Amino acid sequence: MTESDPPRRSIIGPIFFSLCGFLVIAALAALPFWAGKPQENNLPEVAKFIGRFHPVVLHLPIGMLVWVLIIEAGNLIFRKSAQSSSRSAIFFTAFSAVLAALLGFLLYFSMPDYDKDLVERHLVGGIILACCAVAAFVVKTWVDALEGRGTKHYRYLLLCCAGVMAFTSHDGASLTHGKGYLTDHAPDPLRKALGLPARTTEKPLKKTDDPIVYTDVIVPILEQKCYSCHNAEKRKGKYQMDKYDLLLAGGTKGHGIIPGKSADSNMMVRINLPEGDDEHMPPEGKKDLEEHEVVLIKWWIDGGASKDAKLTDLPMTDAVKQALSMRVSPEKRTQQNAAASQPVKQTAGRRDSLKADIAQLSAQFPSALNFESQDSNNLVFTAVGIRKKFGDEDLAKLKPVLPAMTALDLSSTKVTDEGAKILADATDLKSLRLPETDVSDLALDHLTKLSHLESLNLYGTRVSNAGILKLAGMKQLKKLYLWHTDVDAAGARALGEKLPDCEIVMGQ
């Protein structure tokens, strides 16, 4: 036995595996015909239970197949055709793919309220994938027995498996997460290539014209909180909510919405059930509707649940007005939540403790001092209305409230380097505007202490190349405005190297 003439392996193994493989493939292919239409009621509970493991098990063949592809890509690159290195891996791929297909089948029979076309395509895809994987394993046993002959066919089969897998897992994801799960946030060029319309960025409520209550108020709420389970593919309770007619029609339990009668509308009944109730919607674990959203839905239903009524067509109350004002875009809300969970938490109660100071300052500088938002403890101050009447002594009066200040606009005021000293107390300050003031490099010494400062405007001041280098340690700085200062391009570049994340605006 030499290396150039290794012994032929027995072909009994491959023949045995071919027979088994053939039987498995035939059985899988016959499965849909043999089982007939899905009927949830005929299925034993234990079968339904086992079927629920499909979403867990299906990751096995995906991972294994990727592993096989990696091994074979390695073999191809290093020209090791006769290797049997991926045989056990393709065996487990085939085995787990068959298992996943069988479990998927049980799931299909226990949850008949999915979109029929999509679920059937997914089912067929899963079966084809399992068959391809079994065939690939059988071929691999032959390839190994024949010392690497036919490796090509094995690799073609693997490519088939990969293609079917991509297709099938996309359908599976659409079933569980809704059709646009993968593509919703895809970049526009990719969406275009897939034949999808460009991404709709958040529809702003047009202030000028009268918004339509259903499309502009109700749909955005349902979209966020209900559509994920009640859409064309996933009709939980046989209830599809993303079409107006179906939203009203309801599901297995009848009317979703009875116009004018929110109390009798199934949808409202479910929403109003206590949160612990099994039938409460959205179900446990999903983000509940907010109070103002419930107010708006109820208002719309009681107002006739019209598809095209305008905001002004429905009777307006203070509660509704308030609820309408609470709607913010999802992005804005995340920003607000992020801001709210930051240092503000420690400052809870700050609002109360500062009340007296704020009242006094508000009287002195009318409409200059405000809270960042309705439910924020953060203060913002703008001297835009006062400008030249506002100097260092005035700035000193803000001292007690400076720690709560997040934005300070001192544009064109008489503030000088002396005043800038006080600013070191504004430890939470994120945005500071000092354009066209008398500050110079000396002021920058004090500003470096502002560890949350993200935006600094020094437009039209006397700061210089040497001065701004003091800011080199302010890694949190995102924007710095320096046009019409003594800083030149070289100076800006020198600082830019120290602060790669900061956008330095020179005004050219």
Ligand code: HEC
């Ligand atoms: C996580 C998935 C999920 C979300 C999100 C969800 N639902 Fe459901 N919904 C279900 C399931 C499952 C059923 C069927 C079981 C049942 O009746 O409780 C159902 C049933 C219903 C039904 C009864 C349909 C019928 O006639 O049988 C209504 C009404 C309903 N949901 C309303 C809503 C509303 C309104 C929202 C959004 C606020 C919502 N659901 C969000 C899963 C969900």
